[in-house]
Amino acid sequence: MAQGTETPAGPPDSTSPGAAGSAAYLRRRTLRRGSAGWLLLTGLGVAYVVSGDFSGWNIGLSKGGFGGLAVAMVLMGVMYACLVFALAELSAILPTAGGGYGFARRALGTWGGFLTGTAILIEYILAPAAISLFIGDYVESLGLFGLTSGWPVYLACFVIFIGIHLWGVGEALRFSLVVTAIAVAALLIFAVGAFTEFDAGRLDDIPADPSAFGSNSWLPYGLLGIWAAFPFGMWFFLGVEGVPLAAEEAKDPVRSMPKALAISLAVLVFLALITFVSATGAQGANAIKEAGNPLVVALQGDGEPTALSRFVNYAGLAGLVASFFSLIFAGSRQLFALSRAGYLPRFLSLTNRRKSPYLGLLIPGVIGFTLAAWSGNGGRMLNVAVFGATISYALMALSHIVLRRREPDLPRPYRTPGGARTSGVAFVLACSALVATFLVDRDAAFIALGVYAVALAYFAFYSRHRLVAAAPEEEFAALAAAEAELKRD
DSSP, X not given: OOTXXXXXXXXXXXXXXXXXXXXXXXXXXXXXXXXXXXHHHHHHHHHHHTHHHHXXXXXXXXXXXXXXXXXXXXXXXXXXXXXXXXXXXXXXXXXXXXXXXXXXXXXXXXXXXXXXXXXXXXXXXXXXXHHHHHHHHHHHHHTGGGOXXXXXXXXHHHHHHHXXXXXXXXXXXXXHHHHHHHXXXXXXXXXXXXXXXXXXXXXXXXXXOTTSTTOOXXXXXXXHHHHHTHHHHGGGTXXXXXXXXXGXXXXXXXXXXXXXXXXXXXXXXXXXXXXXXXXXHHHOHHHHTTOSSHHHHHHHTTSOOOHXXXXXXHHHHHHHHHHHXXXXXXXXXXXXXXXXXXXXXXXXXXXXXXXXXXXXXXXXXHHHHHHHHHHOOHHHHHHXXXXXXXXXXXXXXXXXXXXXXXXXXXXXXXXXXXXXXXXXXXXXXXXXXXXXXXXXXXXXXXXXXXXXXXXXXXXXHTGGGSXXXXXXXHHHHHHHHHHHHHHHO
C-alpha cells in the first residue's frame, strides 16, 4: 500500500477494509466504459477549444499587435504540440479518468498529484462559468427568445447541458460532436468570406508605441508585447489537453487516445491559422483588437449586417455551446477521479444508474452558475482559468520528464517523439506562459493563488491522511513504489 493511503472505511460509504470493501466502494464509482471511440474523442478535443476561435484571441492584438500575437500563437502552438505528445504517452500508460492528476501522482507523489488536479479543476470550473456569460451576451445580441443576458440564461445553460451529461456519456459526446461540427464548418465558411476582403497591408495597421523597446509596425508594443500576448495565443488551443480525462470511458484508450489527441491538435492548428490571418486581414488588426465578436466585425466592419455575418454570429453561439458543454464534462471527470481517490470528499465520485458522476456534475454546476450570476466578469474568470491551466501544463510536462528518467523501462504502448526533450520544451514554455499571466491580469493570478492556498490547506490538514489506496491512480503509484523497493532490496 502506498504511503499515506488507506482503504475506505466508515461513512458516508460504509465500506469495510480489505478487498471486499474496496470492490464495493469502487462499484458505486464506475463510469461507462467503451462509450467513446477515436472520432468522439477527437470531437471532444476540438470542442474544448473551438469557442476560442470566435472571440477572445483578438485581444492579444492589443497586447502585441499582429506580429506579437503571431509569434505568441506559434510558441503556444509548439507548447501544446509538445504537451499533447507527452500526454499521448502518459494516457496510454495510465488510461483512467484521473488524467493529469494520475500522471503527476505517479511521478511527483501525492502532493504533485493534488497540485496538478487542483490546477485542472480551477481551469475546468471557471471556464464554463465565463462561457455561460458569453452565451448570455450572444443570446441578447441575437434577440433570441426575447431574452436579455442575465441569470435565467446562465441557469438554462447549466440545467440543460448538465442534464444531457446526466443522461449518459455516449449521448453527451455525440451531441458535442454535432455542435462542434457546425462551429467548425462555420469557421471554414467565415475564412472563405473573409479572404475575399483580405489586404496584407491591414495586418500591421496598429500604430507603433515609440516608448516600447523594439517596437515597429509588426511589433507595435515592442518585444515585451510578444510575451504579454502568450495567454491569448493559448486561446486557439486551450483545453485540448483535457482529452485524456475521457480515457476510462474510451474504446481501446491505448490506441484511441494518442490518435484523438494528434488529430484534434492538427485540426485546431489549421483553424487557428486561417481564422487569425483571414480575420485580421479583412478589416485590419486595429479594427478587431478589442471587439467582442471579432469575426463579425471582420466581415461587416461598421456597416450593416450581411447574410454571412449573421450566419457567423449564430455559429459563434454554437461554438460557445460546444466548449461550455465539453468543459463541463472535463471538470466532472477530474473531480470524480480526485474524489474517488480521497483527495476531495468521497461522496462527489458517486455515480448514478447511467454511470454518470451526478454530484461531480451538479456541484461544479452550482458553483459555476453562482460565479456567473454574482460576478458577471467573464474575462476575469477566464484569466483565472488560464492561470490554473498553465500550472497544470508545467506539472504534467514535468511528470513526463520524471517518469522518462526514473522509470525508463515502464511499458509504453505509445512513445513521445523526442522523449523528455519534447516535454522539456513544453515545460519551459508553460512556465513562461504562467509568468505572462501576471502581465495580463495580476488580480486574476492572485485569485487563483488564493483558491490554491485554500485547497492546499484542506489537503495538508485533512485529505492526505484519508486517501483511498484502491483507486486506480493510487494503485498505479503504489505499484511503482513497490517495484522501487524491490530493486533496493
